[in-house]
Amino acid sequence: MVFDKEIKFFDGEVFPEPNAELAGYSWLICEYQLNVPSPESIYAIVAAKSAKRSKGRWQLLGSRYQPEPHWFSQLVFALKYEGVDLAVIRSLFNALAEDDIRHSIEGEITGSYSRRIWFFYEWLTEKLLPIDDVTTGNYVDALNEKLQFGCSATKVPRQRINNNLPGVRGFCPLIRKTDAIxxxxxxxxxxxxxxxxxxxxxxxxxxxxxxxxxxxxxxxxxxxxxxxxxxxxxxxxxxxxxxxxxxxxxxxxxxxxxxxxxxxxxxxxxxxxxxxxxxxxxxxxxxxxxxxxxxxxxxxxxxxxxxxxxxxxxxxxxxxxxxxxxxxxxxxxxxxxxxxxxxxxxxxxxxxxxxxxxxxxxxxxxxxxxxxxxxxxxxxxxxxxxxxxxxxxxxxxxxxxxxxxxxxxxxxxxxxxxxxxxxxxxxxxxKDTVETVLPEEVQYLARYDEVWEYINNRFDFPHKSLSLLLNFLRQGNGTLSKRARSKEFAALSDSEVQAIESKYRDVFGLS
Structure with a gap:
């Protein structure tokens, strides 16, 4: 259970204010004991008439936003402020009687939210309600693209809906349109x-x-x-x-x-x-x-x-x-x-x-x-x-x-x-890839080539030895190890090693 009326918490979150009341999807989950994950944000109504603030996961609205304690009003509230949550909506439809759904929709048959709810019912359940097609009124979007990202729309004449959901009935995750994205x-x-x-x-x-x-x-x-x-x-x-x-x-x-x-x-x-x-x-x-x-x-x-x-x-x-x-x-x-x-x-x-x-x-x-x-x-x-x-x-x-x-x-x-x-x-x-990793790798290769050309023009190293030398310099942060100087590159004089190290550090900007 995600809600406790005595302790007043929902989905493990204690109510932010004693008199706060759940609204929207959280109200529906609680009222119908829906066995679905809760939305990331929990909406609730508080006493102050025009309140509108956030507190952790809680989104608090004033009493003037209070929806009626009925599934239809609460779902309209959710669609208006929270966006579409297909898991909750589908679970809700399974918990309601078809006659209740039909009666509520017919009560506002030409309303945009009523038509959207009607569309979601038939789209999610693949069941047709015994309601005649709507023949007048503007088409409305199934998904409010001020709240969530949608696809290009397909017209659904039955409810005069633009189906702009970014998915199909059997698979349709959604993405909120946040400032960051x-x-x-x-x-x-x-x-x-x-x-x-x-x-x-x-x-x-x-x-x-x-x-x-x-x-x-x-x-x-x-x-x-x-x-x-x-x-x-x-x-x-x-x-x-x-x-x-x-x-x-x-x-x-x-x-x-x-x-x-x-x-x-x-x-x-x-x-x-x-x-x-x-x-x-x-x-x-x-x-x-x-x-x-x-x-x-x-x-x-x-x-x-x-x-x-x-x-x-x-x-x-x-x-x-x-x-x-x-x-x-x-x-x-x-x-x-x-x-x-x-x-x-x-x-x-x-x-x-x-x-x-x-x-x-x-x-x-x-x-x-x-x-x-x-x-x-x-x-x-x-x-x-x-x-x-x-x-x-x-x-x-x-x-x-x-x-x-x-x-x-x-x-x-x-x-x-x-x-x-x-x-x-x-x-x-x-962002990290484009702004850091990619340019750094290109810059590294350009610097590598500059050092390679400098050494190659001064010494008759085989390709393999030159690669090994640059590898040692990279590992030593521009300094050849004692082991490399005494073994693989023992033939180099101190002045030659010093010149190579100096060039490497200069090109790679090492102190």
């Missing part, structure tokens, strides 16, 4: 990256791209706690470099898994046929201790088909590439459709969506995994922000092989939800 979009990181590379020689770009590709591949394995041999890192890096070239399908996901995990002796490759979870096992009993429970195996075909359909819709409607990449990639890892390889393919999907939609410069991969590795705690937190609350709504028991078996309906937990925090995180990673 709007600011990120306005910064145009794709254009900034193109400008950074515009005056750089193509050979330098190619070398930077190759390094970043390998770095990203290695980081993606490191995030999973793995240190595979170099050939596997190179092979996965090559696949990342091809991101955006193949259409997303189940077959493509299974092909990617084969590349990530070439030795499939210890897993069943392909889409899972059993339960799954992320977490540990009890050291004594070996019973699962889940941090996240994957979607049920019987739901995977529906979820993946709808996820791919949503991505096609996003591409056709010009949905912003970073919003699309977040929705597709993070939803994939939350669904967790494979026994192993989900995390690396999740990060590959970020590359895929950005590349296919022309957000990344041609031939260059943003090293998202490398940046994620540097922000690993933030990454874990943004994953848990979505997954942790959902554990409370999943009923399961351990299987004889110490897996999990889910016993209740959970598909809505994976196909509806809010991706706002995940979008902000990905934008921050892209």
């Amino acid at each position: 709007i600011h990120f979009i306005e910064q145009g990181f794709n254009e900034t990256a193109a400008q950074h590379l515009g005056n750089v020689h193509s050979d330098l770009i190619a070398r930077a791209a190759a390094f970043l590709l390998l770095s990203d591949s290695k980081a993606s394995y490191t995030i999973e706690g793995e240190a595979p041999p170099h050939n596997r890192i190179e092979r996965w890096g090559k696949i990342i470099g091809q991101a955006g070239q193949q259409r997303l399908t189940v077959e493509e996901i299974e092909r990617l898994q084969q590349v990530v995990i070439p030795d499939s002796r210890f897993i069943v490759p392909g889409i899972r046929c059993v339960g799954g979870f992320v977490g540990e096992h009890d050291r004594i009993t070996n019973i699962p201790i889940p941090e996240h429970i994957s979607a049920k195996p019987e739901d995977l075909d529906k979820l993946l088909a709808a996820l791919f359909e949503t991505y096609e819709l996003m591409k056709k409607s010009g949905f912003h590439p970073v919003l699309a990449a977040t929705t597709i990639a993070f939803s994939f890892v939350f669904i967790h459709p494979l026994e192993d390889g989900n995390g690396r393919i999740h990060r590959y999907l970020i590359h895929h969506v950005l590349a296919e939609n022309g957000f990344t410069p041609k031939g260059v991969v943003f090293p998202v995994s490398s940046v994620i590795l540097q922000r690993i705690q933030e990454y874990k937190a943004v994953l848990e922000q979505f997954t942790k609350p959902r554990l409370n709504y999943i009923e399961w028991h351990p299987t004889p092989d110490n897996n999990v078996h889910v016993t209740n309906e959970t598909i809505d937990l994976y196909r509806y939800g809010d991706m706002t925090n995940q979008v902000v995180f990905l934008f921050e990673c892209i």
